[in-house]
Amino acid sequence: MPVRATKRGSERTPLTGEWDVLICGASFAGLAVARELAGSRARVLMIDRYDVGERQTSACGIPTAWLTGLGLEECVQQTFDELVVHTPHATVRFPLPWTFSTFDYRTCCALLFAQGDAEFETAKVEGRTGSTVHTDRGDLTAPLIVDALGWRRILGPGENVQPPEALLSRGLEVHPFGGGEDMEIWIDRSYVPAGYGWSFPADGELRIGIGSFDPRFHVKEPTNRLAEDLRADRVRYQGNWIPHAIRPGAEDGVFFVGDSAGHCLPLTAEGIRTALYFGLACGRELRAVVEGRRARVDALRRYDAFSGEHAWKFRWLLRTQRAVPRIPPRLLAVLLRGMQSRRFVRWSFDHYLRIAPPPDSAPAPRAADRAPVAA
Numbered sequence: 001m002p003v004r005a006t007k008r009g010s011e012r013t014p015l016t017g018e019w020d021v022l023i024c025g026a027s028f029a030g031l032a033v034a035r036e037l038a039g040s041r042a043r044v045l046m047i048d049r050y051d052v053g054e055r056q057t058s059a060c061g062i063p064t065a066w067l068t069g070l071g072l073e074e075c076v077q078q079t080f081d082e083l084v085v086h087t088p089h090a091t092v093r094f095p096l097p098w099t100f101s102t103f104d105y106r107t108c109c110a111l112l113f114a115q116g117d118a119e120f121e122t123a124k125v126e127g128r129t130g131s132t133v134h135t136d137r138g139d140l141t142a143p144l145i146v147d148a149l150g151w152r153r154i155l156g157p158g159e160n161v162q163p164p165e166a167l168l169s170r171g172l173e174v175h176p177f178g179g180g181e182d183m184e185i186w187i188d189r190s191y192v193p194a195g196y197g198w199s200f201p202a203d204g205e206l207r208i209g210i211g212s213f214d215p216r217f218h219v220k221e222p223t224n225r226l227a228e229d230l231r232a233d234r235v236r237y238q239g240n241w242i243p244h245a246i247r248p249g250a251e252d253g254v255f256f257v258g259d260s261a262g263h264c265l266p267l268t269a270e271g272i273r274t275a276l277y278f279g280l281a282c283g284r285e286l287r288a289v290v291e292g293r294r295a296r297v298d299a300l301r302r303y304d305a306f307s308g309e310h311a312w313k314f315r316w317l318l319r320t321q322r323a324v325p326r327i328p329p330r331l332l333a334v335l336l337r338g339m340q341s342r343r344f345v346r347w348s349f350d351h352y353l354r355i356a357p358p359p360d361s362a363p364a365p366r367a368a369d370r371a372p373v374a375a
């Protein structure tokens with residue numbers, strides 16, 4: 001994989017100009033949009049403040065079918081066919097109807113990037129006026145702009161809602177060297193009153209962390225404590241805010257994808273496959289525009305509607321997220337044991353997967369002919 005460094009200081013030469021599509025953010029959401037535009041011959045520029053894959057943003061656990069469906073097998077680190085849930089009064093093993101895998105972030109991003117043909121530049125996005133995005137290297141203009149910049153929703157209209165007032169969770173993890181066979185989670189108020197802890201093994205590394213649904217609850221101390229309890233080193237911290245409320249998919253002429261649209265699932269804080277899922281959907285709409293098959297305004301409306309169709313599922317998970325911490329621990333243990341039957345696990349996990357179902361093996365689209373760009 002080619003490894004390039006983020007441009008810093010004097011390397012950040014002026015960058016201005018016009019493109020057909022401007023994708024801001026080069027993580028899961030932005031890379032999925034770019035992948036879908038491959039071969040469209042549109043001039044696509046993707047920007048990020050860091051180089052592609054440079055800053056890992058998550059524990060990188062995802063249903064395996066999403067990695068195989070996008071041809072990303074090479075980045076898989078470990079695969080799990082059980083989920084182990086610890087509570088103070090019981091440890092329950094759920095046999096999964098499909099597997100989860102941990103993966104290497106840098107490799108995953110490099111593979112996804114290679115499936116597209118967008119140009120890439122490092123630049124920090126500072127704001128937007130109409131169809132012009134302001135960056136620390138200059139102004140970039142495009143009729144089609146995607147905000148895949150994460151929870152800040154930087155390109156949205158008006159003032160942004162900042163934590164802790166925003167509907168956000170807090171997540172922090174450490175990445176010690178170590179190994180394990182199980183994908184484990186802890187629902188235990190002694191670590192976090194509302195939220196959960198996790199340990200995801202990833203081929204010689206453990207990703208051990210705490211997520212709090214309450215943004216006011218600080219997670220560093222419990223993350224350290226969980227790592228200590230697992231006799232793991234407290235090293236290589238990585239954390240971020242995690243949105244748990246879905247927001248409009250299109251607003252003020254901009255497409256929002258992934259965390260910027262609140263596409264991360266409440267309760268589980270799974271936001272990678274949803275960023276990919278909505279990224280592919282957004283990319284399909286953009287492709288129809290650059291190929292002259294759809295007007296920009298229709299693409300904005302259709303993508304917003306597609307995202308909105310999923311809102312009830314997000315709201316349902318948010319209600320569950322609010323209910324679970326209120327269940328007394330002993331009752332929770334009884335309930336989890338009762339949910340262990342294969343039939344129930346299959347039913348519930350299959351429903352959960354269908355919120356953002358994996359693509360069938362989907363080669364990156366290639367179009368032979370360049371189509372006119374409609375603004």
Ligand SMILES: Cc1cc2nc3c(=O)[nH]c(=O)nc-3n(C[C@H](O)[C@H](O)[C@H](O)COP(=O)(O)OP(=O)(O)OC[C@H]3O[C@@H](n4cnc5c(N)ncnc54)[C@H](O)[C@@H]3O)c2cc1C
Nearest residue numbers: 027028029049058059060061125150171258259270271272
């Ligand atoms: C500790 C933790 C663990 C998690 N574990 C999992 C997990 O195991 N599985 C899962 O499915 N989800 C997990 N999540 C959630 C998941 O990380 C996010 O939902 C997912 O990363 C969203 O993808 P995205 O592409 O929308 O945004 P991000 O991955 O946040 O990417 C945003 C991109 O925008 C760039 N950017 C931001 N601001 C600017 C700016 N001003 N200028 C230029 N570039 C900018 C960033 O550098 C980044 O590349 C976890 C989250 C946390 C915090």
